[in-house]
Amino acid sequence: MDGRTTQLKSKGMDYALAGPDTVGGRFLRKFWQPVYMSKSLARGTARPILIMGEKFTLYRGESGRAFVVDHRCAHRNTQLSTGWVRGDCIRCFYHGWTFDGSGACVERPGESPSGAASGVRVAAYPTREHMGLIYAYFGDGEPPAFPPFPEFEGEGVIDNIVEEFPCNWFQTYENQADEAHLSFVHSPSGSHQMLGRDEIKVPETSAEEMPFGMVRYSSVGNGKRRSTLYLFPNTMRIIIPPFSGLTFGGWRDSYLTLVPTDDENHILFMTQFVRIPEEDRAAFEEARAANDERIKSARKISDIAHDILDGRAVLEDFRDHPRFLLIEDAVAQGGQGAIADRSLEHLGRTDVCIVRMRRLFDRELEAISQGRPIKAYEYSGEPPELGF
Structure with a gap:
């Protein structure tokens, strides 16, 4: 990460840029990061x-x-x-x-x-x-209300994950809106099976604008609907299974915020709520300390992704990595290029949520470029739904 910025000529790609003099960067700077x-x-x-x-x-x-x-x-x-x-x-x-x-x-x-x-x-x-x-807060004038989203409710502990990703931040945000990828990208780790996903059960998805940004609905035809929240401009709230070697507490309510370092790299900040009673916390903290040591000694996900994409390694070489699931994501998103050229895409039915997200971003960035106010985003803390 060296602070590189890229000038894009393709129409509708301003949201990929994060520098202080770009429309996308001005949008991000209106919020706490x-x-x-x-x-x-x-x-x-x-x-x-x-x-x-x-x-x-x-x-x-x-x-x-x-x-x-x-x-x-x-x-x-x-x-x-x-x-x-x-x-x-x-x-x-x-x-x-x-x-x-x-x-x-x-x-x-x-x-x-x-x-x-x-x-x-x-x-x-x-x-x-x-x-x-x-x-x-890196924007002009007074910062917005803090915190940007409320604390979790109930008995439990907070667990944070911070990882660098080797691609533009908006590629990961689009990936978070793309539930169809679970059946394929996460088949090596098997995490797609926890959601009942396989190649046959690619979910039906839809998206709707909300006061806080966007909600994605998904279903695999069993009458149950999963909802995932996108708190604009760069946070997702979702319920996901544990994947980092700590199985305490089961599925976790999680905030995932993507912060660009430069135009070709970003940091994933994941804040998870582990629902665990007081009597189990000592065991959890002991296991977390041991897992933290494993992560410290493990190679960085961004470096591993580069090795795989450059042909120096394959995904299976890192099966024992404590954050193997994130390696799967980094390879898929980094494989699009440091900044994806969306003019080469051929979108389909499973991309409906990505299209909706892009249109909402285009509207906001157009307002900024024309000196008009953006939408006043409000989030009152409504939770996502697991849906099964």
């Missing part, structure tokens, strides 16, 4: 992050609060994340200039005076934390 897992950022540490084609500095102050500021120091433009966290400020590694969480310069060693410098600052961005993830 997750940028990091909370537990991975310790107090007094800083990290560089790449979000929507721009580089930033993420740090957690000694108070425990997370901050996002510009990538570079305002003095001589070196990378701020290499510096030191002091209190709730970050001190530049190069000459010690120090900036608070609002971006203001509060100290300039060797200068006269050495304290705050009026007018010298770095850009700073609102941050919040919710269900184990750090969120930031």
